[in-house]
Amino acid sequence: MSFNVSRETEQRLQLYEALIRRWNPRINLVAPSTLPDLRQRHIEDCLQIARHVTPDDGLWVDLGSGGGLPGLILAIAFADRPTRFLMVESDQRKAAFLRSAIRELDLPRSSVLSSRIEAADPLKAAYISARALAPLARLMPYLGKHLADDGQAWLMKGERWQTELDEARQAWRFALESHDSITQPGAAILKISEVSHV
Numbered sequence: 001m002s003f004n005v006s007r008e009t010e011q012r013l014q015l016y017e018a019l020i021r022r023w024n025p026r027i028n029l030v031a032p033s034t035l036p037d038l039r040q041r042h043i044e045d046c047l048q049i050a051r052h053v054t055p056d057d058g059l060w061v062d063l064g065s066g067g068g069l070p071g072l073i074l075a076i077a078f079a080d081r082p083t084r085f086l087m088v089e090s091d092q093r094k095a096a097f098l099r100s101a102i103r104e105l106d107l108p109r110s111s112v113l114s115s116r117i118e119a120a121d122p123l124k125a126a127y128i129s130a131r132a133l134a135p136l137a138r139l140m141p142y143l144g145k146h147l148a149d150d151g152q153a154w155l156m157k158g159e160r161w162q163t164e165l166d167e168a169r170q171a172w173r174f175a176l177e178s179h180d181s182i183t184q185p186g187a188a189i190l191k192i193s194e195v196s197h198v
């Protein structure tokens with residue numbers, strides 16, 4: 001399964017793959033066991049978000065970006081859009097990778113905030129994404145703090161996503177749109193908006 005992309009996007013994705021393979025022995029950006037299947041397991045997985053949204057000129061914040069998943073992949077997919085991308089990553093070595101990758105990939109509208117999400121001032125993001133960061137109930141306070149009033153979050157969730165939703169709904173109200181993952185059976189991509197406390 002692969003997403004149709006332009007030649008320029010494909011070139012950037014291939015360079016991104018090469019950068020991950022070069023840095024991964026020093027910093028665990030992805031689990032080494034997943035490296036042989038990097039394209040499908042991580043890149044195509046993240047590209048799924050681009051099937052559902054075309055961002056405008058707002059700020060897109062990727063929380064706990066790690067090796068740039070999905071933030072950097074989306075910054076590549078939407079390099080021709082006016083959207084600004086901010087990867088929030090507390091691990092200094094991973095933040096250094098992200099800065100280096102942004103330079104090499106020539107993504108001038110992307111930047112890195114190497115801080116804990118909790119320590120950042122409200123970011124008023126039009127879009128937020130997160131993958132493999134925390135259960136939904138722990139992500140909701142981040143959305144409450146950093147999402148603009150009319151913003152939308154795109155969260156990549158594993159097989160437990162329905163249980164996570166039930167837990168999150170005990171303390172939060174929000175609008176939900178769910179999309180089945182094409183790359184991981186049972187997983188889902190959740191679009192969350194209109195976030196408020198119960």
Ligand SMILES: C[S@@+](CC[C@H](N)C(=O)[O-])C[C@H]1O[C@@H](n2cnc3c(N)ncnc32)[C@H](O)[C@@H]1O
Nearest residue numbers: 064065066069089090091115116117131132133
């Ligand atoms: C399991 S990794 C997932 C990375 C990436 N999103 C992915 O899908 O491969 C979680 C990442 O979030 C970062 N992280 C965890 N808690 C954080 C926090 N409170 N603030 C900022 N970054 C955080 C970690 O350093 C780590 O790189």
